[in-house]
Amino acid sequence: SYELTQPPSLSVSPGQTANITCSGHKLGDKYACWYQQKPGQSPVLVIYQDTKRPSGIPERFSGSNSGNTATLTISGTQAMDEADYYCQAWGNSLNWVFGGGTKLTVL
């Protein structure tokens, strides 16, 4: 079965750039998207189709996907961005698959 691998945790200082990676075999041939989940809340889509931001998502969130790695970049990270982030892939005969999640700490 297809697997997506994320680092379990990442720490950044406020104002710095956070790069959260997601690795999978030929992931660049599929669509990748990203979700933010804060404690006790439902997930929120922050990036879809590799690079697109849904309405209402701040511009500091961006995405890329090439080769075997998709990356969620948060520029000028703020305290409110502290959350769990999940990548998810679909396409090219692949059903929906989630990565294990990355806990982002802003300190």
Added chain:
Amino acid sequence: EVQLVESGGGLVQPGGSLRLSCAASGFAFSSFAMGWVRQAPGKGLEWVSTISVTGGTTYYADSVKGRLTISRDNSEDTLYLRMSGLRVDDTAIYYCAKVGVSYEAFDAWGQGTMVAVSS
């Protein structure tokens, strides 16, 4: 505003059955595929199932195939998940989610309903 409201969760014994419902509003329900995603306590997200706009095509994770059945009623704007042969490892929050136009992402989520399987 898109709203998805799940119901039907609860405590059930191993081998038991439940039916989850998801009432949708604020969008053209019959025009979008829908899905279920679950999250075991303290764990990550796991895709469970997706259904096409008409209900004619369904997809399942290997872990639930043959035990969980997704369906929809477009006249009632409601999504369902029939669960049977429940196991302890099915214990999770079950989220109803709307599939976006690009089909690969879930662009709206409900608040979730808890299913606990225990003797």
